[in-house]
Amino acid sequence: MSQTYQRIVLASRPTGAVTPDNFRLETVPVPELADGQVLVRNHYLSLDPYMRGRMNESKSYAVPQPLGEVMIGGTVGEVVASKNPKFSAGDKVVGMFGWQEMGVSDGTGIQKVDTTHIPLSAYLGSVGMPGVTGWYGLNQIIKPKAGQTVVVSAASGAVGSVVGQLAKLKGCRAVGVAGGKDKCDYVVNELGFDACVDYKAAKDAKELYMMLKEATPDGIDGYFENVGGDVLDVVLSRMNPFGRIAVCGMIAGYDGQPLPLKNPQLILVSRxxxxxxxxxxxMEFWPQALQELGAGVAQGKIKFRETVAQGLASAPEAFMGLLKGKNFGKQLVKLV
Amino acid sequence: MSQTYQRIVLASRPTGAVTPDNFRLETVPVPELADGQVLVRNHYLSLDPYMRGRMNESKSYAVPQPLGEVMIGGTVGEVVASKNPKFSAGDKVVGMFGWQEMGVSDGTGIQKVDTTHIPLSAYLGSVGMPGVTGWYGLNQIIKPKAGQTVVVSAASGAVGSVVGQLAKLKGCRAVGVAGGKDKCDYVVNELGFDACVDYKAAKDAKELYMMLKEATPDGIDGYFENVGGDVLDVVLSRMNPFGRIAVCGMIAGYDGQPLPLKNPQLILVSRxxxxxxxxxxxMEFWPQALQELGAGVAQGKIKFRETVAQGLASAPEAFMGLLKGKNFGKQLVKLV
Structure with missing residues (x-):
């Protein structure tokens, strides 16, 4: 074990798009453990769109990420030293240590996970926060019935892939929206969605509408929104009466781009x-969701794909790519 | 009783704003009653924003109003002849006879009402469809708790006035948005709202925001939307986390004006x-709602105001005025 480790702190807040200057890589000494503490070597860092919101000073999802502190983020890793009777060296744990190679905990905020049937990294994706996000939006907001049509944007991503596969398991027609032929092919051929619309192949909103219409001949009963912008406008015009939309993210506007909704009247017209x-x-839904998602992954019913950047120093670039949709599936940073 | 009566049919569909040409006044003979039928002389015709949607061919609330047929509309009147054992001459009834002086029913679609403590016209307003609309949106969608802040647009209107007064009865802070000092004064001084924002007095969205901020120092927990456009944008930015918005109407866009929502991201940011x-x-909520509204009006706890146009021929102009907010309170047409 090295006596120092690396971490990345927020150096400045972005004005518009995130730049490498917004981050600073630091080398710091590995702390001595006090009684009750656990030292974890992080194997994977999760990169997620919500982090973009935290980088702003303004009102967003939550309190802003403080300047000069380690960037927030979910991690999975292995206990390398423990002065806490509940943890032993070798335990695999999921936590929120952020963008750093190691982390110290007093035992709170970390949870042991079983990697017998589920790969460690999946606890940052389908069996982690993104998976529960998809589960919650689908089951608690969209609440689709068998035979209904559910559409999800960013369909090949960590959240979207779970939404569509869970919808299929419920007997729904699952339709993805994704950027590029490769992602769409994956969504249909590997994840088993019924159709996928490549929004990048549409030259304008009208063509996007026609593509979506073909993919949703019976209209749309539920929509899981990760993106915002044109896609939301077009989906709105295909919604069936009493349809339900779970708004999880609007990544298209995270850098401050205006994302006007052209026809909010459709909320009324289609009730x-x-x-x-x-x-x-x-949080009250997490245990149930994680159990279902874990079983789904272990049984091969929920598949996923990962894009893995190598080494902590690659995190800023990988994160900027994520915000532009350059990742394919769950974006991770491998730290060891 | 004259042997003919007048009615107004939809002559053509508007392209943009409604014009007098879209309507045609006709004189038709009073029909002979068959067994089981009731002849009603309508005293008041209700004019409501939803009628605008029916005039279009395109997808809207409901099936389009057919060309050449009597314009849809709620009415109250008096039975003048009956061959139906359930109704007698002199009975006061509420029905949906539309824009015409008389109507024939087989007894379905009309309901006797008691005018001992409630004026007949109120059954088209606070104790009718508009009242139930306000009741439903407030109680079934916004579901405010005592102490929370509820905002309603078109606050002096038939729906808005009920929303705010019911909110006050629940112990909420009720804030109206209305056009003009007279309407705002009425909303506060006569209806008992805590505050009212005159959107016409704001020179831009920023000033409207400042006015609304002053009227809602603790933010907004529930919003009842009748208007759309700038008001919705500004309200969205004052919504508290987990706030609820009941979308009842977007009258600002009924002639096809674009009503883009500038910041749909706020739906996510504020959950x-x-x-x-x-x-x-x-319809399952109507009996309970009408009972509560009727009691409120009879006891003077729910007040209302009416703008009454004289004679059927005045209906088109009164309707066009309604769509521009020229009415003050419930817009009626007095037919006798």
Whole structure:
């Protein structure tokens, strides 16, 4: 074990798009453990769109990330030293240590996980926060019935892939929206969605509408929103009466781009319910969700894909790529 | 009783704003009653924003109003002849006879009402469809708790006035948005709202925001939307976390004006629920709502104001005025 480790702190707040200057890589000494503490070597860092909101000073999901402190983030790793009777060296744990190679905990905020049937990294994706996000939006907001049509944007991503696969398991027609032929092919051929619309292949909103219409011949009963912008406008115009929209993210506007909704009247005309949510505010559902998602992954019913950047120093670039949709599936940073 | 009566049919569909040409006044003979039928002389015709949607061919609330047929509309009147044992001459009834001086029914679609403590015209307003609309949106969608702040647009209108007064009865802070000092004064001084924002007095969205901020020092927990456009944008930015928005109408866009929502991201950021509804799809709540509203009006706890146009021929102009907010309170047409 080295006597120092690396971490990345927020150096400045972005004005518009995130730049490498917003981050600073630091080398710091590994602390001595006090009684009750656990030292964890992080194997994977999770990169997620919500982090972009934290980088702003303004009102967003939650309190802003403080300047000069380690960037927030979910991690999975292995206990390398423990002065806490509940943890032993070798234990695999999931935690929120952020963008750093190691982390110290007093035992709170970390949880042992079983990697017998589930790969460690999946606890940051389908069997972690993104998976529960998809589960919650689908089951608690969209609440689809068998035979209904559920659409999800960013369909090949960590959240979207879970939404569509869970919808299929419920007997729904699952339709993805994703950027590029590769992602769409994956969504249909590997994840088993019924159809996927490549929004990048549409030259304008009208063509996007026609593509979506073909993919949703019976209209749309539920929509899981990760993106915002044109996609939301077009989906709104395909919604069936009493449709439900779970608003999980609007990544298209995270750098401050205006994302006007052209026809909010459709909320009235089609008597829709549109509900924004943040999964960390619904912790009471996590145990049930994680159990179902874990079983699904272990049984091969929920598949996923990962894009893995190598080494902590690659995190800023990987994060900037994530915000532009350059990742394919769950974006991780491998730290060891 | 004259042997003919007048009615107004939809002559053509508007392209943009409604014009007098869209309507045609006709004189038709009073029909002979068959067994089981009732002849009603309508005293008041109700004019309501939803009628605008019916005039279009395109997808709207409901099936379009057919060309050449009597314009849809709620009415109250008096039975003048009956061959139905359930109705007698002199009975006061509420019905949906539309824009005409008389109507024939087989007894379905009309309901006797008691005018001992409630004026006949109120059955088209606070104790009718508009009242139930306000009741449903407030109680079934916004569901405010005592001490919370509820905002309603078109606050002096038939729906808005009920929303605010019911909110006050629940111990909420009720804040109206209305056009002009007279309406705002009425909303506060006569209806008992805590505050009212005159949107016409704001020179831009920023000033409207400042006015609304002053009127809602603790933010907004529930919003009842009748208007759309700038007001909705500004309200959204004052919504508290987990706020609820009942979308009842977006009258500002009924002639096809674009009504883009500038910051739909706020639905996510503030974890809002936005729900569109049409009260006629929730008939199971009408008996309870009408009972509460009737008691409120009879006891003087729910006040209302009416703008009454004289004679059927005045209906088109009164309707066009309604769509521009020229009415003050419930817009009626007096037919006798």
């Amino acid at each position: 829709l319910t549109v509900e924004g949510f943040i999964v960390s505010e619904h | 809002l629920t936005v729900e569109g509804f049409i009260v006629s799809e929730h």
